[in-house]
Amino acid sequence: MINMIQNAKDQAAALAMSAYQAAVRDGTLPQAEVKTAPVEIPKDTANGDFTTTFALAASKLLRQPPQKIAQALLDHMDLAGSYFASAEIAGPGFLNFRLNESWYQGVMTAVESEGDAYGTAGHLKGQKIMVEFVSANPTGPMHMGNARGGVLGDTLASVLAACGADVTREFYVNDAGHQIDKFAHSIEARYLQIIQGEDAVPFPEDGYQGADIRELAQAYYDQNGDKLLHADPQERQEALAQYGLSVNLPKMKTDLRRYKIEYDNWFLESSLHESGYVAETVDLLTERGWTYEKDGALWLRTADIMRENLLKAGKRPSDVEKLDLKDDVLRRANGFYTYFAADIAYHRNKFAVRGFDRVINIWGADHHGHVARLKGALDALGLDGTGRLDIVLMQLVKLLRDGEAVRMSKRTGKAISLSDLLDEVSVDAARWYFNAKPDTQMEFDLGLAVREDSENPIYYVEYAHARICSLLRTLGEEGVHVPAQADVDMSLLAGETETALIKQLAQFCEEIKLAARDYDPSHINRCLQELAACFHRFYNACRIKGEEAAVQAARLKLADDTRVVLRNGLRLIGVDAPEKM
Incomplete structure (x- = not known):
């Protein structure tokens, strides 16, 4: 995995360090425990291709002006056999380096040798990482937030895998608890209304009002008639909820x-309850002294946990006391466990x-x-939720059509779902945006x-691809093919757009x-846009077809390397790399 920028x-x-040590040996600079300063890429390439603040960072320790240190480094620096053609001093003591032909050759050799694997890294090798995303409530269609979370989670998983991690994609199915109870009552009301008339059966005030609930009730009635009319209400609700889930999931x-997302696991919340894992998790919290009973319910001492974590993180006690920290119910007075209890158990399972x-x-x-409450609960279980659980919070999506806000689907007249969106724009466009x-x-x-x-x-x-x-294709038909990198004369790729x-x-x-470090896969989009822009500028400035053979070969090789990297980047974000448009 060759990274020529890091190299x-x-x-x-x-x-820089070798030059400092050479300057120390001949007495030009004093001996000290000098640390290697970071090397960065200057914003303005007129200042060189890479720069280091070594002289500035060492100035205080060496008790020498930065420019004097920089000059000493320059005088003792041997660039022979390196990636750099020259080094120079700039400003108050920056040391700027300019690349030579061997570095550019190294980049193109890496693209050729690594092919589909170019861009991957191994720094996360050995890490087992789960990315849980979308996990939409199965009581209705997926919406715009799910569409955004889907591509962010899927692409982040791809990025982490490209960095060597063993990645699992998971969807957490909320098929238990209050939402499913409400889902069951909503379908039940619509089902009974079909049989007895809408006026005869009141609809729950907090029920799901969507047309999809009516459709589920009608579909069940069309298949089964009124067989649940006289059933025990609890059995009827259970049957209708399971039917609804059997359609929605x-x-x-x-x-x-269709959105190009495949999960490794679909994890059912109900399995945590049925196995007794939620109860076991709550019992563990009780054993560790983090719960108490009040008004018949069992509570987690969330405020104490968060207070303790904030103080450990260095927050001032006076600031912590000003926070409105509250405890959470784990088990209600009716004996049912809360969603928060199940969520703690789910993450303990992970x-x-x-x-x-x-x-x-x-x-x-x-x-x-x-976020902090869940991490704190895992800390209370001794699982280091603060250090091992990361939450990526995504902001809302505003849908526009030619600058005007859009809330309803043209086709269905309802709030736009993921399915509606993919009827209007390509999957590639949706994933990109x-x-x-x-x-x-x-x-x-x-x-x-x-x-x-x-x-x-x-x-x-x-x-661009x-x-x-x-x-x-055109040159291939004329018998001109992409050369091997070893056959390319790199001196012919010295123009501004080529470099x-x-x-x-x-x-x-x-x-x-960076995308893996920041949990921000949009780094890939920005890189690909800039790569396409660089290619278009190169293509417009540097003729390929019809050029002298050696020039044509070098430029054709550079174009093909660009194709490889564009394809690799588009694949990471789950977008096609078309060969014709």
């Missing part, structure tokens, strides 16, 4: 499969039973108040998503690492 940074840091799986090193949940921003930075509210413009021009970023990136494929394109090919490796 250059490591080499620049080593060169396969529909969810179908919609998600760590204690299935042995995940890290768990990542993709949640809507409206769940932010639940929803793979936006999670912590920002996003606007999804349906009009823009179907445009076939450079204003539509997904079209712009896919077109198709354009290269077309070039390869900028090669640098962007190298940047792809960095962006995958």
